[in-house]
Amino acid sequence: MTRLQQLSSMAAEVMTDYQGIDVDRLAALVDSVLSDERYHKRYREKIRSRKTDSPLPLTDCYKAPCEDGGCPIQQRIPEYLKLTAAGELTKAFDVIAFDNTAPTILGVLCSEPCRDHCTRLDIDQAIDMRAVKLAAADGAQDAFVEATAPPALLTDAKAAIIGAGPAGIAAAMFLRRNGMDVDVFEKLEGPYGIVKYIIPGFRITREQIERDYQLAVHLGVRFHFSCDPDYSVEELKKTFAHVIIATGSWGRSPSPVREGTDKTDKILDALDFLWQANNEGGATVGKRVAVIGAGDVAMDCVRTAQRTEGVDEAVIVYRRTEPHMPATQHEVNLVRAEGLTMHELLAPISYDGTTLHCEEMTLSDEGASGRRSVVGLGTFVDLPFDTVIGATGATVETGPYARNGLAQNARGLAEVDASFQSSVDDVYVIGDGRLGPSTIVHAVADAKTAVRAILAREHLLVDYDARPAKVEREQREVHARRGLLIAAINGKAEGDRCLSCDVICEVCTEVCPNRANVAITVPGFADPRQIVHLDGLCNECGNCGTFCPHAGLPYKDKITIFWTREGFDDSTNAGFLPVTAGTYLTRMPDGSVREHRAGQADLPEGMSAVLAAIEKDYAFMFGAPVGAPS
Helix, strand or coil: CHHHHHHHHHHHHHHCCCCCCCHHHHHHHHHHHHHCHHHCHHHCCCCCCCCCCCCCCCCCCCCCCHHHHHCCCCCCHHHHHHHHHCCCHHHHHHHHHHHCCCHHHHHHHCCCHHHHHCHHHHCCCCCCHHHHHHHHHHHHHHHHHHCCCCCCCCCCCEEEEECCCHHHHHHHHHHHHCCCEEEEECCCCCCCHHHHHCCCCCCCCHHHHHHHHHHHHHHCCEEECCCCCCCCHHHHCCCCCEEEECCCCCECCCCCCCECCCCCCCEEEHHHHHHHHHHCCCCCCCCEEEEECCCHHHHHHHHHHHCCCCCCEEEEECCCCHHHCCCCHHHHHHHHHCCCEEECCEEEEEECCCEEEEEEEEEEEECCCCCEEEEEEEEEEEEECCEEEECCCCECCCHHHHHCCCCECCCCCECCCCCCECCCCCEEECCHHHHCCCCHHHHHHHHHHHHHHHHHHCCCCCCCCCCCCCCCCCHHHHHHHHCCCCCCCCHHHHHHHCCCCCCCCCHHHHHCCCCCEEEEECCCCCCCEEEEEEHHHCCCCCHHHHHCCCCCCHHHHCEEECCCHHHHHCCCCCEEEEEECCEEEEECCCCCEEEEECCCCCCCHHHHHHHHHHHHHCHHHHCCCCCCCC
């Protein structure tokens, strides 16, 4: 109904001043259709599913999937969206900084796994959480840094962290914030590793990186730069009770071609190329450059190459198609906006220093990973290039693990337990060193996990998860927004598009074509509206399961009202079949069946409250009792 009101209002505004058809404007609109992003598949963000891993509870199932299941560090996303949109940047930044040790960097570079779960994806476009985060950081981080002072030390135990990248700095900040002394040892001359030395300055400025570094400095974290990379865990443990290894993915990518790998002066590794571009004045690459790969690093390479002196054309060569590119759609769009070519369905075979020999490919069936594989067509294309840059995935240098006696898995990475502790007691491995090449936000998440274990050992875990209070929202206002199409606003006002799923979900009621899922008011729950499933209206199309943010299926997992004995017997759902007035055949959550009479205290509290509410205010849901005249 809300959507229809919005559409009718828009139509009324146009119709009231109708003065005839503007043929020129109509022709211009037709001409613009093919170039308008909104009419291309890529406008719909490339996700497989919005679902998360949480089981669907019988009651109180509302959740903000962006935060719970989408964000690796579980930032209170709806909170900072609302606060930022309201102009309360200081409060918004307080919420962000509680979980996020690199708020500016992640405000610029975050891979935004939260967007994959945003409910707005099924309405228009996901909220630009990253831009909102940056708006809060721009408005409040400097004052936050100046007000930060080193907290008191609460233990004599000290921690050593190897690596001052996002994972290492996050671990240092979480430890120091909670009362432990920390030293960080870094082989480079400054902090933030690949973020500072590899990612191009046109994506993130050095001033933005420095702003996040100062958060750690003001907390009292000690940094030691230009350290010997051949660290010794044994030596460190003589001084430090805990050691965290947080080194990044600095190893070379595999060669981008199977043949012609002897042309080492013409085949560059992505990290080598970006290091030279960012720290050594650039590389000499000729006039035509091919970048093999399609991740974010590949996008950085092709944009950097096009900016390199002497380059006429830099292109992407990729064996799949754009929807299957591992790069975020935002980065792909930037490459497109700069007019750079992306050659799809080409698999490089050889390179002789001047010609890249490729096989044409076609997409095959979807594999177990969810990505479609490719099959060679047996036809070939030769493309002239002066330089080929391999950006097919960096690697982790695993030699230090073996040298320090850490057990390694089949990939050469350190074997760790659930808290990321290695085979050596009190030595933890986090970030890329544990995961392989990954994202900044996952590195911060790793740090939170390892630090939680260390703080528990030192009996310092008291307030580690004590978050700021939630922002209260008016349910009526939230409901009114849920039916509206709202174009992306960007900046701090973007938060006004948030559907506040941490207050109201009810997606299953909105997407059911038969209205078999109903939200009813039930007192006494965290969520005042509970979902009830009406078996008699359901044809088990599965639509609600597709859109539910939980792993479960609402038509299977919610309290169900049955209208017939046949429907009850054919189902495994927990719920009620009215037999006579006040008497119900009841299936319990454990699958057992019993007869329940009004007034009996033989139901779980949640089921009892839902049944009482239906009897009081929604008795029409029961239909006619079994055996009653119709």
